[in-house]
Amino acid sequence: MAESVIGKRIPKVDSREKVTGQAVYAGDMRMPGMYYGKVVRCWEHAHAKVKKLDFSAALKVPGVVKIIGPDDVTKKPYNTTVMKLLVPEIFGEVFGEIADLNIFNRVVKHQGDAICGVIARTEEAAERAAAKIKVTYEPLPVYMTVEASKAEGKKKNGYLFTPLKPGNLAFDLPESFFPGKRYGWNDKDGKTAEQLFSKCDYIIEDTFYVPKQKQCQMENHSYVAHYDERNRLNIWTSTQMPKPVQVLIAELFELPLTRVRLTQTTVGGGFGVRLGMIGEPHACAMAMAVPGHPVRMEFLREEDWVASETRYPGHIWLKMGFKKDGTPVAVDAMYSARKGGYYTHGSGPPFCAAAFLHGMYKWQALGMQTEGYFTNEVPTGAYRGYGNPQITFAAEQMITKMCNELGLDEIEWRKKWHKSIGDETWLKGVTFASDGLNDCLDVAAKEFGWYEKKKKYAKQTGVKRRGIGLAVMQHTSGAFPMLLEHSVCTAKLNEDCTVELIQQISDLGTGGHTVITQMAAETLGFPMEDIHLKSGDSDMCGFDIGAHASRTIYCAGPATIEACESVKKQLLERAAQLLEANVADLEMKDKIISVKGNPQKSISAVKIAKEGVYNYIDAATGKTIGIPGQIQGYSSFFAKHCSPPYGACMSEVEVDIETGEVKVLNLVNGHDIGKAIHPPSVEGQLEGGAQQGLGFVLTEEYAYDSKGRVLNNDFTDYKMLGPSDMPKAKIILVETAPDPIGPMGVKSCGESALMGPIGSVANAVYDAIGIQIKEAPITPEKVLKAIKEQGLRK
Amino acid sequence: MKYMLSFTVNGAPADVAVGPTETLLDVLRDRLGFTGAKRGCETGDCGACTVLVDGRSVRSCITLALTVQGKAVTTVEGLARDGKPHPLQQAFHDHGASQCGFCTPGMIVSLAELLEKNPEPCRDDARAAIAGNLCRCTGYVKIIDAAMAAARSPHKKGGPA
Numbered sequence: 001m002a003e004s005v006i007g008k009r010i011p012k013v014d015s016r017e018k019v020t021g022q023a024v025y026a027g028d029m030r031m032p033g034m035y036y037g038k039v040v041r042c043w044e045h046a047h048a049k050v051k052k053l054d055f056s057a058a059l060k061v062p063g064v065v066k067i068i069g070p071d072d073v074t075k076k077p078y079n080t081t082v083m084k085l086l087v088p089e090i091f092g093e094v095f096g097e098i099a100d101l102n103i104f105n106r107v108v109k110h111q112g113d114a115i116c117g118v119i120a121r122t123e124e125a126a127e128r129a130a131a132k133i134k135v136t137y138e139p140l141p142v143y144m145t146v147e148a149s150k151a152e153g154k155k156k157n158g159y160l161f162t163p164l165k166p167g168n169l170a171f172d173l174p175e176s177f178f179p180g181k182r183y184g185w186n187d188k189d190g191k192t193a194e195q196l197f198s199k200c201d202y203i204i205e206d207t208f209y210v211p212k213q214k215q216c217q218m219e220n221h222s223y224v225a226h227y228d229e230r231n232r233l234n235i236w237t238s239t240q241m242p243k244p245v246q247v248l249i250a251e252l253f254e255l256p257l258t259r260v261r262l263t264q265t266t267v268g269g270g271f272g273v274r275l276g277m278i279g280e281p282h283a284c285a286m287a288m289a290v291p292g293h294p295v296r297m298e299f300l301r302e303e304d305w306v307a308s309e310t311r312y313p314g315h316i317w318l319k320m321g322f323k324k325d326g327t328p329v330a331v332d333a334m335y336s337a338r339k340g341g342y343y344t345h346g347s348g349p350p351f352c353a354a355a356f357l358h359g360m361y362k363w364q365a366l367g368m369q370t371e372g373y374f375t376n377e378v379p380t381g382a383y384r385g386y387g388n389p390q391i392t393f394a395a396e397q398m399i400t401k402m403c404n405e406l407g408l409d410e411i412e413w414r415k416k417w418h419k420s421i422g423d424e425t426w427l428k429g430v431t432f433a434s435d436g437l438n439d440c441l442d443v444a445a446k447e448f449g450w451y452e453k454k455k456k457y458a459k460q461t462g463v464k465r466r467g468i469g470l471a472v473m474q475h476t477s478g479a480f481p482m483l484l485e486h487s488v489c490t491a492k493l494n495e496d497c498t499v500e501l502i503q504q505i506s507d508l509g510t511g512g513h514t515v516i517t518q519m520a521a522e523t524l525g526f527p528m529e530d531i532h533l534k535s536g537d538s539d540m541c542g543f544d545i546g547a548h549a550s551r552t553i554y555c556a557g558p559a560t561i562e563a564c565e566s567v568k569k570q571l572l573e574r575a576a577q578l579l580e581a582n583v584a585d586l587e588m589k590d591k592i593i594s595v596k597g598n599p600q601k602s603i604s605a606v607k608i609a610k611e612g613v614y615n616y617i618d619a620a621t622g623k624t625i626g627i628p629g630q631i632q633g634y635s636s637f638f639a640k641h642c643s644p645p646y647g648a649c650m651s652e653v654e655v656d657i658e659t660g661e662v663k664v665l666n667l668v669n670g671h672d673i674g675k676a677i678h679p680p681s682v683e684g685q686l687e688g689g690a691q692q693g694l695g696f697v698l699t700e701e702y703a704y705d706s707k708g709r710v711l712n713n714d715f716t717d718y719k720m721l722g723p724s725d726m727p728k729a730k731i732i733l734v735e736t737a738p739d740p741i742g743p744m745g746v747k748s749c750g751e752s753a754l755m756g757p758i759g760s761v762a763n764a765v766y767d768a769i770g771i772q773i774k775e776a777p778i779t780p781e782k783v784l785k786a787i788k789e790q791g792l793r794k
Numbered sequence: 795m796k797y798m799l800s801f802t803v804n805g806a807p808a809d810v811a812v813g814p815t816e817t818l819l820d821v822l823r824d825r826l827g828f829t830g831a832k833r834g835c836e837t838g839d840c841g842a843c844t845v846l847v848d849g850r851s852v853r854s855c856i857t858l859a860l861t862v863q864g865k866a867v868t869t870v871e872g873l874a875r876d877g878k879p880h881p882l883q884q885a886f887h888d889h890g891a892s893q894c895g896f897c898t899p900g901m902i903v904s905l906a907e908l909l910e911k912n913p914e915p916c917r918d919d920a921r922a923a924i925a926g927n928l929c930r931c932t933g934y935v936k937i938i939d940a941a942m943a944a945a946r947s948p949h950k951k952g953g954p955a
Contacts, residue, residue, distance in 0.1 A: 011887045018895030019883040019902060021830020021870035028829035123824070216930050218834050218842060218896040268832075268896035269930050301835040509894025509931045680890030680936065687933035688893065715839035715928060723921045723934040 005518045005528055006744060009680055012514040013533070014507065018266075026236050026265040027222035027298045034224070035065055037286040037297035038118045038126035039279070040133050041307060042108040046376040046708025047143070050106045050115060052136035058118065061132060063125030066289050069116040070104040073285045077102055078252050080276035080309070080344040080381070082244030086483040086545065094177045095347035098164045103281045108137070109161060109341030110378050111709050112306025117286045119295060142376040142708040143168075146314065146336050149373040161341065161374035170339040171346040172371040173354075182332075182367035183354040185424075193321075193365040196330035200321030204402055208394035209775040211701035212313035212338070213692075215383050216720050219268020220304055221279050225287030226294035232259045233284055234294075238267040240274040240506050241546030246538045248277055249284055264536040270508035271692070272382030275548050276344065278308045305713035309381025310702070312337045312349040312372070316394040326408045328361050328417050333368040335390065340379035346372055349380065352387030352426075357395060359426030359474050359644060361417050376708045382548065384689070385754045388475060389696055393776055396471035396759030401772060411441050411450065414472050418646070425644050426474070427482055434747070436672030436737030437472060437646035443732050444670035448650040460768060466665075467768025468652050471759025474644045477739075477748035478551035485639035487556035488542025491520065491563040493631040495613035497591055497606040498530040499567065505535045505556055506547035510750055511681025515553050516560050518677055519743065523564035525588055542636070550748030551639070553677065557743040559637035566633030574608050574627045643739040645747035646672040649756020651727075653764040657787055660780030662698060662765055664727040669756050671731065674738045675745035682749045686731040689753020694727075695720045696754065697761045698777050801862050803828060804872025812859045819843045819854035822869060830870040830899045834928075841927030844900035845869045851907040853926065870899035873906055881947035882906055882940065891940035893931035900927050905941045915945055 017023040042048065055067045077099040084092050105113050115135055120126035141159070143149040152158040153168030161168055173181045186192050197203055224236040233255060239245045239262075246262040253260075267274070283297040299307070314337030321330040335353050339346055350370035357368050372380075403410035419425070420435040445451065450468065457466045478485045489503040501520055507513040513533050521528045535541060544556060568588065575593040576583045579601055587596050594602030611626025618625050652666040669686055676682045699719040703711040712718040738745025758776070766772045771786045796811040803826060810825050819836075822828040822845065831854055834842035838856035845854045846868040873880035882902045885891070892898040901924055908915055908923035915923070920941040921934070929937065 009890075012890055012892070015887045015890070015892045015895070016879075018892040018898050019870075019886045020874065020879065021828075021899045023895050024829075025832075025896065027833060028823075030827070216928075218840060218894065218928065218930055219832070220834065267894060269894040271930070298833070301837065301840075509892075511890070511893070678890075684890055684893055684932055684936060687935040688929075688931045689933070691933040692930070714837050715835055716837065720928065720930070722928060723924045723938070726934055729933060729935060 004522060006522050006677055007679065010528065012511055012681070013517050014513050023266045025219050025222060025268050026224055026238055027220065029224045029236060029296065031224065031226070031294040033292065034294045034296055035119050035121060035290060036123040036126045037283060037295045038130045039282050039297070040115045040118065040130045041112045041303065042115055042135070042137070043111060045108055045137055045139050046111045047140040048108045048137040049140060050108065050135060051138050053116065054134040057134065058129040058132040061125055061129040063121040064129045065119045065121060067116060067118050067129070067133070068285065068289050070102065070106050072289065073103045074253060076252060078248070078281065080278065082241050082248065082276050082546070083348065085244045085247055094174055095351070096171055098162065098343045100162045100164065100343050103285050110306065110376050112303065112378055113341070114282060114307070117282055119286050119290055144375055144377065144704060144708055146338055146373045149375050165343070165374070168374045170343050170372045170374050171350065173351070173369060180367060181369050183351065184358060184366035184368055187364040191365060193330035193332040193367045196365050197319070197321045200329050201324035202402065202406060203319065203321045204398055205319040206398065206774060207315055207317045208397070209315050210313055210390040210393055211311070211696065211776050212377070213311040213383060213696050213700045214305060214718065215271040215273035217269030217271055217273055220301055221299040221308060222297070223279055223283035224294050224296045225283040227287045227291045229292065232261055233288065234261045234263070235280060235284055236263045236265050237280055238265050238274060239280065240267065240270040240508060240548065241276065242504055242506065242536070242538060243544055244546060245277055245280060249280055252281055253284060253288065262538040264506065267506065267508045270547060271384040272386065273308050275382035302713040305710050306378050309345060309379050311383040312380040312387070312390070314338055316390060318394055318398055320398050320402065322402060322406070324406065326403070326406055326413050328363045330365045331357065331363050333357060335368065335370040337370070337372040338375045338377060339372040340375055340377040342379040344379050345381035348382065349387040353391040355426040356388040356474065357391050359419065360395070362419055362423065384692060384751045386751065388473065388751070389693065389754050389758050392471060392473050392755040392759045393697065393762060397762050397766065397772055400470065400763045400766065410470055411445060415441060418472065425642060426476060427642065430481060430642055433641065433643055433741050434674060434737040434739040435646065436734045437648060439736045440646055440648035440670035440672050440734050441472070443734060444648045444650050444668045447730055447732060448668040450650055453652065457767065463658050464654050464656050465768045466652065466654050467764045467766070468650060469760040469763025469765070469767055470648065470650050471756050471763060472646065472648045473752065473755035473759070474646050475748065475752045475755070476549055477554035477643045477645065477742060478639050479549040480639045480642050483549065484545060485551060485555040486637070487544045487559040488636045489559035489563040489634070490542060491567050491633040493567050493609050495610045497609040499524065499526065501531065501533045501560060501563070502541055503533065503535060503556065503560060504541035504544035505533060505552060508547055510552065510685060511678050512547070512552045514681060515677045516557060519557050519560050520564045523561050524568055526591070550750035550752065553746050554643065554742050554748055555639040557746065558639070559635040561743055562635030562637060563633035566635070567631055570631045570633070571605050571608055575603050577627065578603055641741045643742045643747050645674065645749065645752055647752050647756050649760045651757065651760040651764045653761060653768055655765055655768040655783060657769065657792065660783035662778055662783060664694060664761055667727050667729045667757060669729065669731050669753070670734050671749060671752060672737055672747060673733050673735060673749055674742050674747035675735055676733045677744060677746060679733060682733055683731045685749045686753040687729055690729050690757045691721050691726060693754035693757030694761065696776060697758045701777055797860055799859055799863060801864060802866045804868055814858070814860060816859045817855055818845070818857040818859045818862055821859040822854060828869045828871055832896055832899060834896065839928070841900040841904065842897050844903045844927065846903060846907060849907065849910060851904050870902055873902065880906060881944040882909065885940040885944040889936050889940040889943060891932065891936040897927060897929040901929065901937055909945060915941070917942060
C-alpha cells in the first residue's frame with residue numbers, strides 16, 4: 001500500500017500554480033467580447049436620498065455601452081446571506097430574517113451604497129464615465145450608535161431603516177423561543193442566572209467594547225458575469241459559498257436554478273466576507289443588460305471597506321457570580337451591537353457570541369441577551385470567529401480578574417471548570433465527544449514558561465513593563481444541528497485506476513483541497529498524484545453548503561471518504577468474483593488485490609478498472625472480458641455533530657507606560673485539533689489567525705468622520721500587522737484527544753485561531769500594568785488614558 | 795496621446811503604446827497578460843503587484859508605465875530558469891508558504907531581490923525585505939521559513955534549482 005499521507009508535511013496540491021503566478025482569480029480573467037462594469041457608489045453621504053440621477057455627460061464618454069440605474073434592475077429586495085438555505089423556515093422566522101437590500105438604491109443607508117452601474121468597452125472608459133455621473137443627494141441625519149438609532153426608533157414618526165423592523169431593532173432573541181430573551185440555561189431548580197447572584201460570594205460586572213474589524217482578504221472582490229447565447233447566466237466569483245450563492249442569484253433574478261451557472265475561481269482569502277453575495281447581484285445585473293458580452297467587475301480596495309460586510313461591533317456587558325472557592329455559579333450577559341445599514345447576517349454573530357459563552361464553562365445558570373440596532377454603517381456580517389472573538393475578549397478578561405482577586409491559579413481554574421465530554425456544547429442538545437483543553441494548557445504552559453514568567457514579572461517597575469496573559473476558547477466544526485451541513489462527493493475511477501473527485505470544496509487558502517485529496521488517497525491506498533479534485537463548477541459538482549463555520553474537513557471530508565470507500569468496495573467485489581473468493585478475505589495494496597495470506601491469488605485493480613471501461617468481447621469465447629461498467633463512488637453526507645475544538649493561548653507583552661504602546665513579544669497557541677491531516681495547513685491557519693486576532697485586540701477598527709464617512713479605507717490608515725509587526729508565534733498541535741466522530745479524528749481549526757490571541761493579549765496587558773483595558777483595540781491612547789485615570793498597580 | 799513604451803518583460807522585448815497615466819501594473823496585466831502581478835490596493839500599500847525593474851523591486855501599481863522605458867522588468871512568471879522553478883518558488887511550495895496565494899507573487903519577487911543582494915540573509919533580513927508586502931492568511935511565518943530554506947539552496951540566485 002502506498003505510504004500513508006495522513007499527518008505528512010507534503011506540498012499542497014494547489015500551490016504550484018500559486019507560486020508561479022498561474023492561478024486564475026476572477027480579476028485575471030479575459031474573455032472574447034468582454035466588457036467592464038463599474039458600480040457607482042455614494043461616497044459623500046452615509047445617509048441620503050437620491051434626488052436626481054443624470055447620466056447624460058457619462059453617456060458621451062467614448063467606449064460607454066450602457067448605464068443602468070435603480071429603474072433598470074429588479075425591484076425585488078434581497079438579503080446577502082445564505083442563511084435561509086441553511087436553516088428550516090421556522091428558524092428563519094425565529095431569527096427575524098428579512099430582505100432589505102436593493103441592487104441600486106434611491107436611498108443611501110451607508111457610505112458606499114450602490115447607485116448605478118456603468119458598462120463600457122474598457123475599464124478606463126467605465127471609470128471615466130462613472131466619474132461623470134451626476135447624483136444629486138438630499139442628506140439625511142446619520143445614526144452611528146445604538147443609542148442614537150434606538151432613540152430615533154422610539155420617536156413617534158421617527159426614522160425607520162426599514163418598516164419591517166420597528167424601533168430600528170434589527171435583531172434580538174425572541175421571547176417565544178428564548179425565555180427572558182436569553183440564550184442559556186437555568187439551574188437544576190429552575191432558577192435563572194439573575195436569581196442566583198444572591199447566592200454568590202463574589203460578583204464581578206463590567207462592560208467591554210469590541211471593534212468593527214475588516215476581513216482584509218488580499219484579493220479584491222472581482223467577478224465576471226455573462227448572460228450567454230443559451231440564455232444562461234454565468235458567474236465567475238470567489239465566493240465562499242458557491243452553491244447557496246447560485247441559488248440566491250437565481251431567486252433574485254427569478255431564473256430557474258438550471259439557468260444560473262456559478263464557477264468558483266481561485267479564492268484570494270475569505271475569512272467570512274464571502275459568506276454570501278457581495279458584488280454578484282451588480283455584476284449579474286450588468287451582464288443581463290448586455291446579453292452575449294461577459295462583463296468583468298472589480299472592486300477597488302476602498303470599495304471593499306464600504307461595500308462588503310464587516311465584524312459586528314458593540315458593547316458586551318457581563319455579570320459573573322462565583323463561590324469564594326471559585327465555583328462558577330451564574331453569568332448574565334448582554335451584547336448590544338451596531339448592525340449597519342441592512343439586516344444581512346443580523347442574527348448570526350450576536351447569537352453565536354451567546355452560544356460560545358454557553359459552550360465554555362460549567363455555570364449553574366447562564367443567560368445572554370443580544371440585540372443589534374441599525375446604524376448608517378456598512379452592514380456587519382460574517383467574519384472569522386462569528387461572535388466568538390467578541391465574547392472571548394470580554395469573558396476571558398473577567399475570568400482572569402476573578403482568579404486574581406480570589407487568589408486562584410487561572411490555569412487550574414480553567415482546567416477544572418471548562419465543559420468536557422458529555423457536557424452541552426455551544427448548541428443545546430449536542431454534547432462534547434472529546435476534550436483536549438487540559439493538554440493544550442499543559443503544553444502551552446511548558447513551552448511558554450508560564451509559571452517562571454509569572455514569578456519573574458510579578459513586580460514590574462520602570463517605563464517598560466512586561467506581563468503575561470492566558471485565554472482559552474472552544475469553537476465548532478460545522479454548525480449542525482443549527483444549520484444544514486450537507487456535502488456530496490462523486491469519486492470517478494478512471495480506466496487507468498486513477499480517481500477524479502468531483503466535489504465542491506471551497507479552499508479559501510486553507511488547504512482544504514489538499515486535505516480532501518489526502519483523505520481520498522488514504523481511503524483508497526492510492527498515491528496522492530493519482531487523485532485529482534475537480535471543484536468549482538455548479539454544472540459539475542453535487543451539492544455542498546460551502547466554507548463556513550470551520551466545516552470543510554469535518555463535514556465534507558466524510559463525503560470524500562464514503563465515496564472512496566464505495567470505489568474500493570466495488571473493486572474488491574469485482575475481484576472477489578474474478579478470484580472466486582470472499583470480499584472479507586481480500587486486501588488491496590499498491591493496487592493489487594489479493595487474498596489475505598495468499599498473495600499468489602491476486603488480481604490487479606488497474607486491470608479491473610480498465611476492463612470495466614473497455615469491456616471487449618473475447619473473439620474465441622464470445623464472452624466479455626472482465627466485469628463491465630466504469631466504477632464510481634458516491635456520497636451525500638449530512639454531518640450530525642459539531643465536535644468543538646479547544647485551544648489555549650499564552651501571550652507576553654511589554655507595555656510602555658509613557659507612550660502607551662503595547663508590544664507583543666511572544667505568543668504560544670496550543671490547539672486541540674484531534675488529528676492534523678496536513679500539519680502545515682493547520683499551523684498556517686493558526687499562525688495567520690494570530691495576525692488577525694492581534695489586529696482585533698491592538699490595531700484594527702473603522703474610524704469615521706462626523707458624517708459617517710470612513711476615514712481609514714486603505715492599508716495606510718487601517719493598520720493590519722505587517723511582517724515586522726508580528727511577534728514570535730509558536731503553534732502547538734495537540735493530538736491527544738482525537739474526536740470519535742470527526743473523520744480520522746479531526747476537529748476544526750479555521751476560525752479557532754483568533755480567540756486565544758485576542759483574550760490572552762488583553763490579559764497580558766492587565767498583568768503588565770494592573771489595569772484592564774476594556775475596549776478593543778487596545779491602542780496607546782486608551783492605555784495612557786487608563787493609566788491616567790486609574791493609576792498604575794502599586 | 796499615447797507613447798511607445800519599449801522594454802523587456804521576463805527577457806522578451808515588448809512594445810506597447812501607453813498613455814502617460816497608465817501604470818506599469820495595468821500594462822503588464824491588461825496589455826501583456828502577465829496577471830501574476832496582482833492588483834490588491836492600487837495605493838502601493840499591499841505589495842501584491844511587486845515586480846523587479848532592472849533587478850530592483852517596485853510596486854507596479856504606483857509606477858507609471860513610461861518610467862520603465864528601456865528597462866528590464868521581471869514578474870513572478872519570469873523567475874523560473876530552464877523550466878525549473880526559482881528556489882523561492884520551490885521553497886514556498888515545499889513549506890506551505892502560500893495559502894490563498896494572492897500575495898504570493900509579490901512576496902516571492904521581493905524576496906528574489908533580497909537573495910540577489912544578500913546571499914546569507916537572516917530571518918530579520920527576510921522580514922525587512924517583505925516589509926512592504928501584506929498577507930492576511932499566513933502570519934508571515936511560513937513565508938519567512940521558505941525564504942530561509944531558499945537561501946540555503948545552492949541555486950538561490952535563480953538558475954537551475
